[in-house]
Amino acid sequence: MRTPVRPFRSREWFAAPGRSDMAALYLERFMNYGITPQELRSGRPIIGIAQSGSDLAPCNRIHVELAKRVRDGIRDAGGIAMEFPLHPIFENCRRPTAALDRNLAYLGLVEILNGYPIDAVVLTTGCDKTTPAQVMAASTVDIPAIVLSGGPMLDGWHDGELVGSGTVIWRSRRKLGAGEITEDEFLDAATASAPSAGHCNTMGTASTMNAIAEGLGLSLPGCAAIPAPYRERGQIAYETGVRAVEMAYEDIRPSSILTRQAFLNAIALTTAIGGSSNAQPHIMAMARHAGVDITPEDWMVGYDLPLLVNMQPAGKYLGERFHRAGGVPAVLCELLAKGKIDGGVPTVTGRTLAENVAGRETRDRDVIWPYDAPLKKRAGFLVLKGNLFDFAIMKTSVISDAFRARYLSRPGEENIFEGRAIVFDGSDDYHHRINDPALNIDEDCILVIRGAGVLGWPGSAEVVNMQPPDALLARGVQSLPTLGDGRQSGTSDSPSILNASPESAGGGGLAWLRTGDRVRVDLNRGECNALVEPGEIERRKAEPAPPVPASNTPWEELYREKTGQLAEGGVMEMALKYRGTSEKPPRH
Numbered sequence: 001m002r003t004p005v006r007p008f009r010s011r012e013w014f015a016a017p018g019r020s021d022m023a024a025l026y027l028e029r030f031m032n033y034g035i036t037p038q039e040l041r042s043g044r045p046i047i048g049i050a051q052s053g054s055d056l057a058p059c060n061r062i063h064v065e066l067a068k069r070v071r072d073g074i075r076d077a078g079g080i081a082m083e084f085p086l087h088p089i090f091e092n093c094r095r096p097t098a099a100l101d102r103n104l105a106y107l108g109l110v111e112i113l114n115g116y117p118i119d120a121v122v123l124t125t126g127c128d129k130t131t132p133a134q135v136m137a138a139s140t141v142d143i144p145a146i147v148l149s150g151g152p153m154l155d156g157w158h159d160g161e162l163v164g165s166g167t168v169i170w171r172s173r174r175k176l177g178a179g180e181i182t183e184d185e186f187l188d189a190a191t192a193s194a195p196s197a198g199h200c201n202t203m204g205t206a207s208t209m210n211a212i213a214e215g216l217g218l219s220l221p222g223c224a225a226i227p228a229p230y231r232e233r234g235q236i237a238y239e240t241g242v243r244a245v246e247m248a249y250e251d252i253r254p255s256s257i258l259t260r261q262a263f264l265n266a267i268a269l270t271t272a273i274g275g276s277s278n279a280q281p282h283i284m285a286m287a288r289h290a291g292v293d294i295t296p297e298d299w300m301v302g303y304d305l306p307l308l309v310n311m312q313p314a315g316k317y318l319g320e321r322f323h324r325a326g327g328v329p330a331v332l333c334e335l336l337a338k339g340k341i342d343g344g345v346p347t348v349t350g351r352t353l354a355e356n357v358a359g360r361e362t363r364d365r366d367v368i369w370p371y372d373a374p375l376k377k378r379a380g381f382l383v384l385k386g387n388l389f390d391f392a393i394m395k396t397s398v399i400s401d402a403f404r405a406r407y408l409s410r411p412g413e414e415n416i417f418e419g420r421a422i423v424f425d426g427s428d429d430y431h432h433r434i435n436d437p438a439l440n441i442d443e444d445c446i447l448v449i450r451g452a453g454v455l456g457w458p459g460s461a462e463v464v465n466m467q468p469p470d471a472l473l474a475r476g477v478q479s480l481p482t483l484g485d486g487r488q489s490g491t492s493d494s495p496s497i498l499n500a501s502p503e504s505a506g507g508g509g510l511a512w513l514r515t516g517d518r519v520r521v522d523l524n525r526g527e528c529n530a531l532v533e534p535g536e537i538e539r540r541k542a543e544p545a546p547p548v549p550a551s552n553t554p555w556e557e558l559y560r561e562k563t564g565q566l567a568e569g570g571v572m573e574m575a576l577k578y579r580g581t582s583e584k585p586p587r588h
């Protein structure tokens with residue numbers, strides 16, 4: 001019989017000294033399905049499976065099947081599996097935004113992991129926020145935890161072309177607006193992009209966050225990119241179950257893996273894969289729950305790194321091709337060879353990150369480009385500040401040649417542009433007015449949306465990638481500069497200025513910006529300023545603030561009360577002081 005490094009905490013429930021046959025009592029009450037008293041008394045670890053898939057969370061629905069293979073692995077390795085539900089998080093369907101659910105699922109999972117006899121947990125991830133929510137909770141409770149991605153969908157094809165989740169929607173909407181395709185053609189392309197089980201097949205937020213979890217050392221090597229329906233997905237589910245049992249014995253906990261160095265690795269990886277702009281608040285949230293400080297300077301180190309992965313929206317391919325090219329281990333090999341990440345960090349395998357990926361270089365240079373000859377140089381998130389906000393980011397890997405030529409290439413003023421602000425109060429206002437001829441929107445404009453942040457929405461919405469008015473689209477203007485205090489979809493190819501903090505509803509400068517103001521963006525200096533006199537700014541600050549909708553549910557109210565800004569990860573600030581809650585013995 002193996003001896004655990006630390007006595008299993010489930011023993012407190014099932015075999016507390018001086019208490020007669022605890023196991024029998026628990027069995028009688030609620031654990032009598034598939035478990036015998038002998039098993040419960042035997043000292044085997046209880047391994048939780050946080051089930052994130054359901055009909056309401058279809059991007060993760062594959063986990064309903066995969067959990068069977070996880071259970072097989074757990075049982076074969078000598079553990080007892082206990083599966084339980086995670087609060088559903090469905091990016092596309094949740095109103096007013098799925099961002100509200102990240103912190104709610106976090107809270108729920110903390111209570112489950114802390115309050116039940118669980119010795120280690122398999123975190124089943126997929127859709128965007130299902131990864132950070134669970135990693136945040138694992139840090140708070142600090143029991144052994146391993147991430148199992150559900151994997152992306154198969155590649156989508158339409159009319160002989162690759163069509164990727166989300167990205168095809170943004171591109172087809174522009175064609176629809178320009179009158180180039182019909183409503184039916186739009187629908188055909190959209191549905192073709194989602195051909196199977198799995199999460200979004202682009203390098204959107206889902207694939208980004210699963211890659212980041214792997215880069216942090218939280219999953220088995222190669223786990224993030226295996227498409228959901230592939231046979232390897234079932235196999236790695238089994239191996240993850242096995243490993244969870246071993247981790248329970250070895251007491252490998254998030255606190256030993258989620259170091260500052262691990263998060264710096266994650267930032268570097270985000271740039272190399274052309275990862276979602278949502279990685280910024282989620283990395284911040286995971287880091288802060290792990291007790292790690294990440295600064296704007298850390299993002300700028302990531303900004304200087306190149307884009308290596310040729311995947312939509314920054315590039316061409318989708319998830320299947322990325323997996324076959326070697327997935328995350330192959331990208332890590334590129335970064336390791338150039339000393340851009342620290343390969344010595346520990347991981348869930350019990351080995352270092354470098355040991356995990358040794359010999360797993362890419363087999364496909366069309367998908368994973370060499371560090372010295374990348375798809376794009378300096379391709380990370382550029383951090384901006386100025387009189388409108390203290391912090392915002394721009395995802396530079398999606399700046400198109402056309403955008404660069406139009407806005408960033410004026411002789412003597414490279415990487416600087418100025419525009420007339422058109423200000424919208426939330427997305428309804430945008431949709432009502434974007435085609436209003438009275439606004440006179442032309443190439444000289446910058447579209448601004450406010451009321452889309454953590455407090456304003458509430459939750460922060462993916463709305464900043466606003467498309468130009470139809471008249472401009474018809475003239476071939478595919479995108480205008482955009483700016484806002486909300487987020488945008490990780491599948492969007494818009495180089496927006498995002499996540500502006502503090503937001504308009506939190507006292508940020510966007511509240512006093514007016515349509516018609518000139519806004520100057522200087523990418524060289526990382527600055528964005530409205531060209532408005534200080535006296536005029538003060539005068540406007542005395543005027544009523546833009547309207548904010550009232551909370552519609554108890555959770556919305558509580559969320560607004562406790563949650564900080566996107567720059568800081570949008571976490572419940574009061575939750576940060578709780579870390580390592582599993583250290584305390586349970587009170588019976």
Ligand code: FES
Nearest residue numbers: 059127199200206
């Ligand atoms: Fe769920 Fe993209 S909407 S993974």
Ligand code: MG
Nearest residue numbers: 091205489490
């Ligand atoms: Mg999204």
